[in-house]
Amino acid sequence: xxxxxxxxxxxxxxxxxxxxxxxxxxxxxxxxxxxxxxxxxxxxxxxxxxxxxxxxxxxxxxxxxxxxxxxxxxxxxxxxxxxxxxxxxxxxxxxxxxxxxxxxxxxxxxxxxxxxxxxxxxxxxxxxxxxxxxxxxxxxxxxxxxxxxxxxxxxxxxxxxxxxxxxxxxxxxxxxxxxxxxxxxxxxxxxxxxxxxxxxxxxxxxxxxxxxxxxxxxxxxxxxxxxxxxxxxxxxxxxxxxxxxxxxxxxxxxxxxxxxxxxxxxxxxxxxxxxxxxxxxxxxxxxxx
Ligand SMILES: Cc1cc2nc3c(=O)[nH]c(=O)nc-3n(C[C@H](O)[C@H](O)[C@H](O)COP(=O)(O)OP(=O)(O)OC[C@H]3O[C@@H](n4cnc5c(N)ncnc54)[C@H](O)[C@@H]3O)c2cc1C
Numbered sequence: 001x002x003x004x005x006x007x008x009x010x011x012x013x014x015x016x017x018x019x020x021x022x023x024x025x026x027x028x029x030x031x032x033x034x035x036x037x038x039x040x041x042x043x044x045x046x047x048x049x050x051x052x053x054x055x056x057x058x059x060x061x062x063x064x065x066x067x068x069x070x071x072x073x074x075x076x077x078x079x080x081x082x083x084x085x086x087x088x089x090x091x092x093x094x095x096x097x098x099x100x101x102x103x104x105x106x107x108x109x110x111x112x113x114x115x116x117x118x119x120x121x122x123x124x125x126x127x128x129x130x131x132x133x134x135x136x137x138x139x140x141x142x143x144x145x146x147x148x149x150x151x152x153x154x155x156x157x158x159x160x161x162x163x164x165x166x167x168x169x170x171x172x173x174x175x176x177x178x179x180x181x182x183x184x185x186x187x188x189x190x191x192x193x194x195x196x197x198x199x200x201x202x203x204x205x206x207x208x209x210x211x212x213x214x215x216x217x218x219x220x221x222x223x224x225x226x227x228x229x230x231x232x233x234x235x236x237x238x239x240x241x242x243x244x245x246x247x248x249x250x251x252x253x254x255x256x257x258x259x260x261x262x263x264x265x266x267x268x269x270x271x272x273x274x275x276x277x278x279x280x281x282x283x284x285x286x287x288x289x
Contacts, residue, residue, distance in 0.1 A: 007048065008049070008052065011055065012055045013056060014056060014058075014168060017056065018140060022164045029166060030050045030052050031075060031110075031114035031117075032111045034102075034109050035114060035115075035118045036114075053074070053113075059073040059074050060075040062080070067174060068173070069171055069174060070171075071171050071172075072112060072171075073113070073168070074113025074168055074169060077107065078098040078107035078108075081098035082095055083095075092182060093182050093201060094125065094132065094172070097125050097185070100124050100194075101192070102192050112125055113167045116170065119153055119157050119223065120193065121258065122193035122219045123224075124183070124218060126224035127194075128181070128199035128201075129170060130214075130225070131199040131216030132149075132172045133149065133150070133214065134171060134173070136148075136152050136171075137171060140164050140166070141164055147161075150226060155223050175201070175203070178211075180286025181286065182280075182286065183199045184200075194219035195262055196263075196271040196275050197219050198272065198275040198276045199215070200213070202284050202287050203287065204287045209237065209238050213235050213280070214231055217251060217255075217272055219268075220257050220258060220268050220269070220271070222256070227252070229251075230249075230251040230276060231247075233246055234247035234280065248277035248280060257269045
């Protein structure tokens with residue numbers, strides 16, 4: 001039950017939503033409600049006004065632009081992203097991560113914008129978002145700005161988004177030919193959140209060697225991160241089992257790993273290396289297919 005009083009607005013344009021968010025009192029955007037409403041029921045969030053985005057139709061769109069950029073609207077649900085043919089073909093790791101979120105009900109209501117704005121350290125979609133080098137587009141009272149996903153996740157439930165900004169879309173640049181990607185996850189046995197999730201995006205050369213590698217890791221640290229040591233170790237190799245194992249072994253280098261009842265920090269670091277190996281293997285397989 002939600003015990004504190006609040007008002008509610010459901011604007012039909014982004015401009016109206018930004019105005020409502022900047023109005024008097026503490027206002028919060030609501031999208032799928034699958035993170036915000038549980039917090040409100042627990043009394044951990046007590047906004048004075050909810051600004052519901054769901055009547056802004058354009059925020060649900062997924063479109064491919066002339067230069068190959070895939071722009072995913074903030075209101076695209078995890079379920080839509082899982083099944084979208086373009087996302088499955090071009091951003092496979094993202095489709096896989098969305099398909100791993102919670103259960104059917106959560107995937108049907110929860111949105112990618114909500115997930116990235118909420119920034120739970122165990123959320124799935126941040127991993128492919130940083131691995132694909134996406135850009136987060138936000139609109140606030142001063143207009144529009146783009147934030148590199150790598151600079152966006154600041155810590156647990158902490159992002160570069162200002163309180164008066166709305167995340168409107170996530171922009172994924174076109175990937176080069178011979179690129180494959182995959183997401184591998186160790187799920188929490190009850191909630192299905194990621195104890196560890198790794199997204200790998202690998203581009204190979206015509207001789208099969210690794211031209212470029214990007215690894216986004218979630219669940220292991222306070223915020224999703226790029227495993228740069230592992231990326232460096234994989235780049236330029238033949239992408240064989242030995243090179244993959246050596247690179248994956250570096251995927252938790254330098255992090256302060258989370259620790260809880262499900263996994264100690266030492267075990268989490270181990271999981272990162274195992275799931276990095278699995279994600280890289282599948283990404284390379286797909287890049288070569
Ligand atoms: C039982 C359960 C299991 C779950 N399991 C997983 C899991 O395995 N993996 C996983 O990744 N997630 C999981 N989730 C979380 C789920 O993915 C949520 O859908 C997601 O975290 C938030 O999306 P939402 O659209 O529901 O956002 P809301 O709950 O509506 O909002 C969340 C926060 O983001 C802000 N916000 C939302 N949209 C915007 C926007 N466009 N611009 C600015 N701020 C915005 C809100 O103000 C609020 O602070 C689970 C949730 C539940 C209830």
